[in-house]
Amino acid sequence: MNQRVLEKLKAQFSDAILESNEFRDELTVVVPKERIAEVCRFLKFDAELRYDLLADLCGIDMYTPVKRFGVLYNLYSLKNKHRFRVKTFAEEDDPKVPTVTGVWATANWHERETYDMFGILFTGHPDLRRIYMPEEFEHHPLRKDFPLMGIPGSLPLPKKS
Amino acid sequence: MGLEQAVGDSFLTTKLEDAINWCRKNSMWPMPMGISCCAIEMMAFVAPRFDASRFGSEVMRFSPRQSDVMIVAGTTTYKMSKVVRKIYDQMPDPKWVIAMGACTSSGGMYRTYSVVQGIDQFLPVDVYVAGCPPRPDNLLNALMILQQKVQRGESRGSSMAIIGEFPKHHHPHQLQAVEQ
Numbered sequence: 044m045n046q047r048v049l050e051k052l053k054a055q056f057s058d059a060i061l062e063s064n065e066f067r068d069e070l071t072v073v074v075p076k077e078r079i080a081e082v083c084r085f086l087k088f089d090a091e092l093r094y095d096l097l098a099d100l101c102g103i104d105m106y107t108p109v110k111r112f113g114v115l116y117n118l119y120s121l122k123n124k125h126r127f128r129v130k131t132f133a134e135e136d137d138p139k140v141p142t143v144t145g146v147w148a149t150a151n152w153h154e155r156e157t158y159d160m161f162g163i164l165f166t167g168h169p170d171l172r173r174i175y176m177p178e179e180f181e182h183h184p185l186r187k188d189f190p191l192m193g194i195p196g197s198l199p200l201p202k203k204s
Numbered sequence: 205m206g207l208e209q210a211v212g213d214s215f216l217t218t219k220l221e222d223a224i225n226w227c228r229k230n231s232m233w234p235m236p237m238g239i240s241c242c243a244i245e246m247m248a249f250v251a252p253r254f255d256a257s258r259f260g261s262e263v264m265r266f267s268p269r270q271s272d273v274m275i276v277a278g279t280t281t282y283k284m285s286k287v288v289r290k291i292y293d294q295m296p297d298p299k300w301v302i303a304m305g306a307c308t309s310s311g312g313m314y315r316t317y318s319v320v321q322g323i324d325q326f327l328p329v330d331v332y333v334a335g336c337p338p339r340p341d342n343l344l345n346a347l348m349i350l351q352q353k354v355q356r357g358e359s360r361g362s363s364m365a366i367i368g369e370f371p372k373h374h375h376p377h378q379l380q381a382v383e384q
Contacts, residue, residue: 053383176318177283184317192319198282201289 044125046071048092055085058112071128077141079131081115083146086118086129096128097143100153102161106187111135112163116143133163142168160185221357227299227310230260230274232347235271235295237288242305242337244275246376249340259347268294273350275343276327279307280320291328298353298362302346303329306336328360 045065048168052060052072059082062073074082086094096119103113110132118127120142133140142165143150154165155174165171182197184187234256238246250256250264265271268291280288292301303323306312309332311321323329330353331346338346352358 189317192315194266198317200282200285200320203324203326203328 044123045127047176048125048127051089051092052082053083056082069126069128071130073130076114076131079116079129080141080146081110082129083116083143084128092120092201093122094120096121097147097149097153098126100143100150102157102163104161104187105132106183109134112138112161114140114157114163118181137185138162139164139166141166144168144172159183162186222355225357231270231352232259232261232273232300232350233263233265233368235268235274235291236263236264236266237274237276237278237291239276239280239284239288240307242277242308243348245337245340246275246304246356249343251287254340254344256344256347259344259351261347268292269296271295272298273300273302273347274327275302275304276308276323277304277337279312280323281318282320283318285320285323285326288323290353292327292361298359298361300330300350301327301361302331302333302343302350303327304343304346305338306334311332312336330358330360 045053045068045080048070049060049063049072056074056078059074060072061075061080064071064073068151084143085165086092097116099115099117102118103115104109105113112133112135114131114133116129116131118129120126131140138161140163142154143165144165151169152174153168154168157163158168158171159175160163161185172179173180176184177198180197182194184193236243236246248254261273268274272295274292274295276288283373290300301323302345303309307314307319308323309329311319313336315321320326331350332344333342335342
């Protein structure tokens, strides 16, 4: 199945598959962020592949000068009972990735979580607000440069009267 | 006491404050602030096996207006702290707080940015309960310690004007007389 997915993707998007990697029968492809929505739409609606479940969408902080932030899409095809991963990267000074809420509605909250924890901005997202941290919080806790115990004073407590 | 000799065994004399505190300590209605897994043990604490009703505390009130003691049972995050404080502020005086479990008392194993490292940073806590989670009998013990505090007229949260300015030490026979 992995080979078939890769063949179809390469036939459809010859220029968009930057990298592919198979490790313990698990296939991962890397695509440029500008093409992510288009690739996802194809993976979901292609009659043979039918990756109709976005099992998870999460962020990665590589903490490198280039391609610092990554977004990982874990897909599942109920038809083929097959799992598949798509990855895309963004730069630190421009952490923007197009949204895939138009493909899978469930991406809405996953992208809000990724924005909250990593500060990755999903362009075109209908409601990009924080989902865990208070709205007035100014940091992104899962970034590698965020201290484990937080930044003192960044989260106010009620007064002890 | 002269008065008791005069009226015989049918009467006992005490101070009004002691009588009120005796009533208060035997009807401590809890506000169950069950935030996480400690709440399961808190449920066992009111259930028949451990039976908090032996101490007059079986009436869990889900309205802060009707409760006397808030049992904060669980990991309190910074985001949740505002809610906990708001509910505490809605409780009528006099009021008490039990911090149940390691997370509530000190942050516990969650030494991280999102968890308050001890609710005493924003609430006046009367009794801390150790354990992760504490057994229900440990919570019963906390309730009994709190009852002793209430009988002495102490509270970390309420002002002394509401509790009443009571002497710190009582004569033992006065307490016995009230409890008979």
